[in-house]
Amino acid sequence: MATNTSLYKMNHTMLRVKDPKRSVEYYQNNFGMKLIRKLDFEESKFSLYFLAFDSPGAESAGRQWTDREGILELTHNHGTENDENYKVNTGNVEPHRGFGHICISVDHLEKACEKLESNNVPFQKRPSDGHMKHIAFVLDPDGYWIEIVGQKQSDSASASTNLDVYHFSHTMLRVKDVEKSMQFYRSVLGMSLLRTCELPEARFNVYFLGYAREGEERDYRGEENPLLDREGVVELTWNYGTEKEEGFKYHNGNEQPQGFGHLCISVDDLDAACARFEDLNINWKKRLTDGKMKNVAFILDPDNYWIEVIQNESIKSRVSW
Template sequence: MATDPSKYKFNRTTMIRVKDPKRSVEFYNFLGLSQINRLDFPENKFSLYFLAYDGPQALSGSRHWTDRNGVIELTHNYGTENDPSYTVSNGNIEPYRGFGHLAISVDNIELACKRLEDANFSFQKKLAEGRMRNIAFVKDPDGYWVEIIRKHQTDAAVAQTDPSSYRMNHTMVRVKDPEASLKFYQEVFGMTLLHTLELAGADCNLYFLAYPS
């Protein structure tokens, strides 16, 4: 029997390597994600931490960890937390530009960003900076960028932002040939092109793909 790409699901949104899993898990917990599983491989000296939105408002909360939407997988190689020379590339610095960022949609972007600023997290771009005043980029402990975006066109009229209502929205990767990449993700993995955004000022185009169901 042939496999049916229309039934595929985007499960592990992104795997990233981290230096200190304790700090990384705490950061993503602050953004409302929960650790839903951990796999240890002592013989190979690494562990995997799986995080996702898991509360009542989560789209796939309570499901088995392999049947979730928007899972972040943190890979920790033993000993890196005590190695002052160990660093990772965040994918945004030449010559290693490839992976770009994770993106999380929030109920009220102003309040969400203020909460992150008040907790003294470092920003690559604050909400009031740059040309695009409707997004921000906070940095995780390893310097990976996490984009903060509005869940909808308008922010919720809330007095206090609620991280349990946040959602893992997308992962950005840079591609060399968009035609070849779109063909791969659509024809091989059955994804659908939802939206194309042309940013002439930034000399780039953005293509958003997903499993619409």
């Protein structure tokens, strides 16, 4: 059986956390995410917490976790919560920049930020800071950046924010050579370029990619953001000139110091998808046959970021997660 990339999903983004209780409560209380799955690997001494928006109106509400987009996986290595010296790499401090942020879209930017402020959530950037008034950045318990963008604005003083309509919009990664990265995400992973934002004055561009949906405009370049009400998007940020710097590389989050772990796609047929990757001569981190876990594979993108590949269990049953 051949694999069909149109059935792939940008399933989740993995971040390592120090204290899972604190982190899970943070995402639940401040953004309304729900813990939809927990996997414990006692022998290997780590646990995985899968959080997603799951209200009745959420994009993937009620679906089996491998059949979703917009999941946040928090990985806890047992004992870190009691280690005074444990600290993650957020990806935004030199010389370990790479992963940038996750982004949550909200119904009303100012009201959402007011709620976060009242919950004593620390801000990296408020809407009133700098020139970009349409975004904010807050910090999670480990210092990871979370971009906040508004789906719509309201002039009503009585307007409030509704957590039930929030979305896990995208994950941002910095890339060295945008042509190589675009070739990988489009031709290898089968994603479509959904939106481009060119910012020559600031000397960087951003490219939004995902698995295209019926009727969705491709490579949108207008001022409005058409992707705020959908999930499963990857934002690639390219700073001009990095592709020409010999020896330049971004930190992939898995070398020390660790933080961001990987993106994950779920596929229609895991064996067929991996056979296709093999034919494309991609770089492997882990083949299905490597190690004890025979139901996951990891491939590497041009910047050495890890991409996990798993079976969409709603299409073809393979393992009981």
